[in-house]
Amino acid sequence: MPATPTRRDWVRLLGELAAQVDDGRIYDRDVSSVAAALTEVVTALERRRPFLG
Known part of the structure; x- marks a missing residue:
């Protein structure tokens, strides 16, 4: 089982x-399953937007 990526790994991955x-x-x-997972990521990032300035 692969190790869980850290925050520093995500941009490269x-x-x-x-x-x-x-x-x-x-x-x-x-x-389609990769696109769905990426949609979840974008949604999570958009929830963070107010905190990103």
């Missing part, structure tokens, strides 16, 4: 995910 999507290394069957 999301960049790697973007590269894998661009390269076609994410199966078409997985795209």
